[in-house]
Amino acid sequence: xxxxxxxxxxxxxxxxxxxxxxxxxxxxxxxxxxxxxxxxxxxxxxxxxxxxxxxxxxxxxxxxxxxxxxxxxxxxxxxxxxxxxxxxxxxxxxxxxxxxxxxxxxxxxxxxxxxxxxxxxxxxxxxxxxxxxxxxxxxxxxxxxxxxxxxxxxxxxxxxxxxxxxxxxxxxxxxxxxxxxxxxxxxxxxxxxxxxxxxxxxxxxxxxxxxxxxxxxxxxxxxxxxxxxxxxxxxxxxxxxxxxxxxxxxxxxxxxxxxxxxxxxxxxxxxxxxxxxxxxxxxxxxxxxxxxxxxxxxxxxxxxxxxxxxxxxxxxxxxxxxxxxxxxxxxxxxxxxxxxxxxxxxxxxxxxxxxxxxxxxxxxxxxxxxxxxxxxxxxxxxxxxxxxxxxxxxxxxxxxxxxxxxxxxxxxxxxxxxxxxxxxxxx
Amino acid sequence: xxxxxxxxxxxxxxxxxxxxxxxxxxxxxxxxxxxxxxxxxxxxxxxxxxxxxxxxxxxxxxxxxxxxxxxxxxxxxxxxxxxxxxxxxxxxxxxxxxxxxxxxxxxxxxxxxxxxxxxxxxxxxxxxxxxxxxxxxxxxxxxxxxxxxxxxxxxxxxxxxxxxxxxxxxxxxxxxxxxxxxxxxxxxxxxxxxxxxxxxxxxxxxxxxxxxxxxxxxxxxxxxxxxxxxxxxxxxxxxxxxxxx
Numbered sequence: 051x052x053x054x055x056x057x058x059x060x061x062x063x064x065x066x067x068x069x070x071x072x073x074x075x076x077x078x079x080x081x082x083x084x085x086x087x088x089x090x091x092x093x094x095x096x097x098x099x100x101x102x103x104x105x106x107x108x109x110x111x112x113x114x115x116x117x118x119x120x121x122x123x124x125x126x127x128x129x130x131x132x133x134x135x136x137x138x139x140x141x142x143x144x145x146x147x148x149x150x151x152x153x154x155x156x157x158x159x160x161x162x163x164x165x166x167x168x169x170x171x172x173x174x175x176x177x178x179x180x181x182x183x184x185x186x187x188x189x190x191x192x193x194x195x196x197x198x199x200x201x202x203x204x205x206x207x208x209x210x211x212x213x214x215x216x217x218x219x220x221x222x223x224x225x226x227x228x229x230x231x232x233x234x235x236x237x238x239x240x241x242x243x244x245x246x247x248x249x250x251x252x253x254x255x256x257x258x259x260x261x262x263x264x265x266x267x268x269x270x271x272x273x274x275x276x277x278x279x280x281x282x283x284x285x286x287x288x289x290x291x292x293x294x295x296x297x298x299x300x301x302x303x304x305x306x307x308x309x310x311x312x313x314x315x316x317x318x319x320x321x322x323x324x325x326x327x328x329x330x331x332x333x334x335x336x337x338x339x340x341x342x343x344x345x346x347x348x349x350x351x352x353x354x355x356x357x358x359x360x361x362x363x364x365x366x367x368x369x370x371x372x373x374x375x376x377x378x379x380x381x382x383x384x385x386x387x388x389x390x391x392x393x394x395x396x397x398x399x400x401x402x403x404x405x406x407x408x409x410x411x412x413x414x415x416x417x418x419x420x421x422x423x424x425x426x427x428x429x430x431x432x433x434x435x436x437x438x439x440x441x442x443x444x445x446x447x448x449x450x451x452x453x454x455x456x457x458x459x460x461x462x463x464x465x466x467x468x469x470x471x472x473x474x475x476x477x
Numbered sequence: 478x479x480x481x482x483x484x485x486x487x488x489x490x491x492x493x494x495x496x497x498x499x500x501x502x503x504x505x506x507x508x509x510x511x512x513x514x515x516x517x518x519x520x521x522x523x524x525x526x527x528x529x530x531x532x533x534x535x536x537x538x539x540x541x542x543x544x545x546x547x548x549x550x551x552x553x554x555x556x557x558x559x560x561x562x563x564x565x566x567x568x569x570x571x572x573x574x575x576x577x578x579x580x581x582x583x584x585x586x587x588x589x590x591x592x593x594x595x596x597x598x599x600x601x602x603x604x605x606x607x608x609x610x611x612x613x614x615x616x617x618x619x620x621x622x623x624x625x626x627x628x629x630x631x632x633x634x635x636x637x638x639x640x641x642x643x644x645x646x647x648x649x650x651x652x653x654x655x656x657x658x659x660x661x662x663x664x665x666x667x668x669x670x671x672x673x674x675x676x677x678x679x680x681x682x683x684x685x686x687x688x689x690x691x692x693x694x695x696x697x698x699x700x701x702x703x704x705x706x707x708x709x710x711x712x713x714x715x716x717x718x719x720x721x722x
Contacts, residue, residue, distance in 0.1 A: 112526070121529060123525055123526055124526065124527075156577055158575060162574075162575055162576065163576070164578060198580075224569060225573050225575050225577065229586070229587075232528070232530055232590045233523075233525065233587055233589075233590030234523075234530070234532075234553075234554065234589045235557075235568070235586065235587075235589055235590075237568070237572065237575060237577060238572060238573060239572075239573045239575070263511065270553060285661070374507055468585040
């Protein structure tokens with residue numbers, strides 16, 4: 051039966067080609083639309099995660115209380131040992147130390163006197179460890195404007211905006227002026243080896259990135275870190291899982307009576323990030339839902355139209371003695387076959403498109419640069435995200451709506467009167 | 478009028494010292510605390526939230542405009558030097574081999590993590606040039622009589638536009654001070670201990686500063702280990718070239 055109907059569909063292209071095309075395109079749109087919305091919102095969360103919060107972040111309780119002041123005197127000690135422990139206990143994340151510090155960046159002239167000076171927000175990240183993914187997640191290879199990535203502990207890369215402001219060139223030595231973890235005054239020389247543009251609006255306006263070993267030397271923070279950041283291996287934030295992990299870690303390891311005991315914070319625990327996560331989830335669900343409903347209505351309508359278009363054919367089949375039930379079932383089976391094949395093709399196209407945008411992104415740099423003038427971290431390049439549900443989400447409109455539409459239109463088969471059939475055929 | 482009434486009141490209460498005018502008291506305090514020159518070795522005990530650090534230094538000071546400090550320990554700080562000339566401050570760190578002028582908001586930063594700022598170190602002009610004083614009363618502290626004096630800035634731009642001092646009537650030293658912002662918010666407290674007669678003047682051997690804005694601050698002790706007044710100090714000591722030597 052299925053083989054017979056399939057052959058019919060292939061031989062009569064007017065019955066199969068157009069519906070297949072509509073289903074495939076619609077399903078592809080649903081899949082890509084869902085992937086793009088998720089990717090877009092995940093990009094926004096990921097940008098904040100990379101710079102500020104991680105998917106999970108561990109700090110001391112006291113540091114958490116005063117985190118706006120970047121109080122490195124309240125940092126995590128023995129951070130390397132803690133990271134090893136985390137890697138064993140929570141292998142679904144990769145863990146990395148971070149030192150966040152601020153001060154002045156002093157650029158000397160040829161006489162070693164101050165040429166220019168300006169405020170800097172610096173981050174010590176793990177550039178050199180064998181399994182470090184920091185260069186990848188910061189997308190530094192792509193974002194380097196001039197020069198190269200740090201190769202030695204005292205190498206630094208600074209944002210192109212800061213480089214312009216301080217009139218610094220590649221190869222120059224700059225002096226960081228700030229405080230050690232003991233709050234003692236410190237000066238430390240870094241070699242500028244590159245400039246970068248994170249393409250996240252004004253976020254990197256005063257930013258300098260150095261290796262964690264250089265930051266530790268500069269701030270006298272041996273084996274210490276301001277925070278330990280944890281990221282999902284696929285960089286896709288799962289709020290529920292993160293919150294559960296945070297709760298379980300804190301119940302086991304965090305002592306509320308000890309201000310220096312570690313405390314884990316999920317991404318949603320950061321400043322206003324909880325609201326953002328909830329908003330992202332809500333908007334994502336609403337947009338996805340509306341899109342899905344609209345598409346289902348379109349395909350349902352297509353099923354109905356197909357049924358009506360074949361009014362004469364159904365009449366003829368009934369006239370030559372085919373039972374109504376058989377006609378009805380064959381229409382539904384055809385719809386099922388077309389819906390199934392169309393959905394597979396559409397899902398394939400949609401996932402391929404989503405994957406392409408996931409890897410390459412869509413660059414909105416000019417628009418975002420013009421829009422963002424605050425500290426809000428906004429991605430300039432929007433990426434889609436291939437998630438497991440994209441593999442089945444297209445079946446709802448593709449198969450279900452088409453079949454339901456056909457089923458509804460097919461009810462008319464049972465209303466056809468045998469006496470009226472030849473009269474109907476005459477018209 | 479107010480000062481006159483206060484003085485009249487105090488003259489009835491105290492002996493010869495009590496008959497001093499407010500100006501005389503401030504002048505006497507300035508004479509005790511300031512000298513033509515001084516060379517001293519001191520240590521600063523900084524009580525942090527995690528650990529206590531001791532920083533040793535040697536300083537050469539001439540009048541109120543010239544000061545040179547070399548840090549002796551701990552190893553990370555050893556060799557760091559600071560030079561103050563008038564209202565300018567330079568620092569040299571052997572780690573960077575750079576002489577850097579400290580200016581702007583950095584002057585409000587703490588010195589070596591202590592409760593003292595660079596401004597605290599630099600604003601050492603005679604009090605009578607900077608403040609208008611009013612006597613508020615007297616009090617007995619540990620069996621010693623103290624005047625309570627309220628000082629209000631008469632020049633602009635001071636770190637502490639208002640201060641209140643508890644002045645020992647014998648030593649003529651502000652044994653305790655509260656330093657306020659223009660808004661009246663308490664910023665710091667400073668106390669003196671271990672007053673000794675040194676080269677004809679009363680001088681404390683221990684100062685305790687506490688930054689009241691730092692939550693959980695345990696204060697910083699500044700212990701004077703050796704001090705000599707009115708010594709001859711070569712002018713070359715206060716050159717920028719000395720920072721690198």
